[in-house]
Amino acid sequence: MSIEARLSKLGIVLPEAAAPVASYVPVVVQGGLAYVSGQVSFVDGVLLKGRLGEDVSLEDGMRAARGCGLMILAQLKAALGSLDRVERVVKLGGFVNSTPDFTDQPKVVNGASDLMLEVFGEAGKHARAAVGVPSLPLGVAVEVDAIVALAE
Secondary structure, eight states: OOHHHHHHHHTOOOOOOOOOSSSSOSEEEETTEEEEEEEEOEETTEEOBSOBTTTBOHHHHHHHHHHHHHHHHHHHHHHHSOGGGEEEEEEEEEEEEBOTTOOOHHHHHHHHHHHHHHHHGGGGOOEEEEEEESOOGGGBSEEEEEEEEEOO
8 A cells, every 4th residue: 555545544634744944844755765854743733832840831842743743744755755665664753842850751751653564564663862951943842854765
C-alpha cells in the first residue's frame, strides 16, 4: 500500500508545507538522507503556544508534537514529491518548551513518534531525543526535526 493510500485509510490529511520563517530551507537531501528542519507546533492551522508544566497540558503537548510530525511529513512530500521515497525514519529530535520541573518531555514527543509508526509501520521506528528547553521560536510549545533515509 502506498503511503498516500495509508494516510487516506488512517484519515490523515497533511497540512500545506509551511514556508521557512528565517534563513534556512525546510529539507536538505544529501547522501541518501533527508534532513528536515525543525517544524513547530501547528495544530489545525494554528500555532500551539505556551509551556508544558505551566499553561499547556500533557495532552495538548502531545497534540502539538503530532502537529510537528504532520508538518514534517508535509515538508517531505513537498521536497520529495512522494512519501513513498521514505525508506525509514532514522531519527527525530524533539524540543519541548517546558518549566524546569516538567519531566515528561518523552511523553510529549511521543505525539510525533507514534505518528511515524502509524504512517510508516516498522520503517517508522526511529532513534530520538526529547529535551526540555526554556523557550522556542514564536513561543510554540514543541518543535521537532527529523532525519529520514530515502529509497534509491
